[in-house]
Amino acid sequence: MSLRLNNTAPDFTAETTKGTIRFHEWIGEGWAMLFSHPKDFTPVCTTELGYMARIEPEFAKRNCKIIGLSVDPVESHLKWEKDIKETQGTAVSYPMIGDPTLTIAKLYDMLPAEEPGTSEGRTAATNQTVRSVFMIGPDKKIKLQLTYPMTTGRNFNEILRVLDSMQLTAAHKVATPVNWNEGEDVIIVPAVSDAEAKEKYPQGWKTIKPYLRIVSQPSKLN
Ligand code: BEZ
Numbered sequence: 751m752s753l754r755l756n757n758t759a760p761d762f763t764a765e766t767t768k769g770t771i772r773f774h775e776w777i778g779e780g781w782a783m784l785f786s787h788p789k790d791f792t793p794v795c796t797t798e799l800g801y802m803a804r805i806e807p808e809f810a811k812r813n814c815k816i817i818g819l820s821v822d823p824v825e826s827h828l829k830w831e832k833d834i835k836e837t838q839g840t841a842v843s844y845p846m847i848g849d850p851t852l853t854i855a856k857l858y859d860m861l862p863a864e865e866p867g868t869s870e871g872r873t874a875a876t877n878q879t880v881r882s883v884f885m886i887g888p889d890k891k892i893k894l895q896l897t898y899p900m901t902t903g904r905n906f907n908e909i910l911r912v913l914d915s916m917q918l919t920a921a922h923k924v925a926t927p928v929n930w931n932e933g934e935d936v937i938i939v940p941a942v943s944d945a946e947a948k949e950k951y952p953q954g955w956k957t958i959k960p961y962l963r964i965v966s967q968p969s970k971l972n
Pocket of ligand 1: 788789792793794795796900901
């Protein structure tokens with residue numbers, strides 16, 4: 751059965767470019783992003799993994815670890831990392847899981863559907879992981895899932911934007927509107943009464959409709 755939001759992220763033990771890890775133990779108390787790419791030494795993946803290396807400090811600032819995965823073995827990842835550094839300008843410092851047995855790819859449903867009518871079952875192409883993203887919260891539950899096609903590189907700035915929203919809305923009874931970015935106004939969720947909102951936001955808010963109340967972004971810290 752496929753994974754859904756709020757399911758506990760399956761735990762596993764894996765070989766990575768930074769040694770053997772037990773996933774939940776590796777996550778620790780913070781957030782984590784597990785993301786798969788189809789194949790080492792391919793062009794789109796090289797740009798994606800290089801960009802992730804560049805913005806990894808932004809994830810670290812948000813107490814979020816990142817970890818890559820493909821069905822290539824760890825030795826291949828280690829060789830490919832040299833190309834990523836050479837062509838994208840930043841060394842990969844996050845771990846990459848080698849999953850040649852497809853164990854984790856299957857656990858997280860990262861493989862594309864088999865092509866119908868092929869008698870030989872899975873092909874080399876369908877044995878490659880698609881571009882999946884799983885964002886996992888400190889409670890080890892899945893908070894976000896994304897699946898992109900093979901030929902489209904992801905926008906990892908969007909994942910950071912969602913992480914900001916998820917961390918804010920985990921701490922406060924607010925939601926973030928379309929195209930919201932950190933620091934912009936937010937929505938008071940309908941479950942919060944005006945009386946409760948008055949206590950929380952003594953500076954006031956703007957009521958556009960009774961169900962659409964806009965307020966300045968509260969601090970993540972209180
Ligand atoms: C790529 O990363 O460029 C790629 C990988 C698999 C299929 C298509 C493109």
